[in-house]
């Protein structure tokens with residue numbers, strides 16, 4: 001990645017990879033900690049929550065997918081371009097926050113974006129493309145395509161995690177196990193509980209994205225990269 005870093009400097013590809021991997025693993029770690037019981041007094045206890053795990057999985061998935069998206073292209077200019085697009089997204093989001101919060105931005109947005117365009121020009125990639133931020137949906141789909149040749153599958157998992165975070169009804173109906181306790185015409189009352197089958201599937205799929213991100217990072221750290 002040293003060559004990528006030189007071209008995207010000071011927005012190093014390797015720094016972005018390390019940061020995103022850190023965020024992904026941080027969320028996966030939190031998931032593990034919240035499932036496992038206390039190692040001292042209840043080592044065999046397991047807690048299965050219903051919705052919050054999917055919020056953690058979404059964050060882990062998005063960040064690992066960001067690494068996969070950035071590092072998957074074989075050609076260096078495309079990796080540099082993607083790194084710059086992430087930086088453009090960072091500029092746009094941080095500038096929006098300053099505006100909403102009434103904080104004075106340290107530098108004008110136009111100046112920060114122009115800097116990205118200048119770096120792109122020197123690296124031989126399109127300055128116009130370099131300031132187009134990439135959305136999570138696009139990134140997740142690209143990761144799914146790279147890992148399993150199935151962008152839709154990745155998007156479905158990601159959407160389900162998002163819906164669980166938002167408390168959308170369709171997610172509750174799809175992700176949880178439920179036992180109908182009473183029915184009255186079209187209205188039913190149900191007892192819902194966490195589905196270990198669904199949760200396990202989502203954890204396995206998310207870990208596959210993290211594993212691919214780590215592997216790609218290793219590959220891009222080998223010569224001649």
Ligand SMILES: [Zn+2]
Nearest residue numbers: 038040041042
């Ligand atoms: Zn304890």
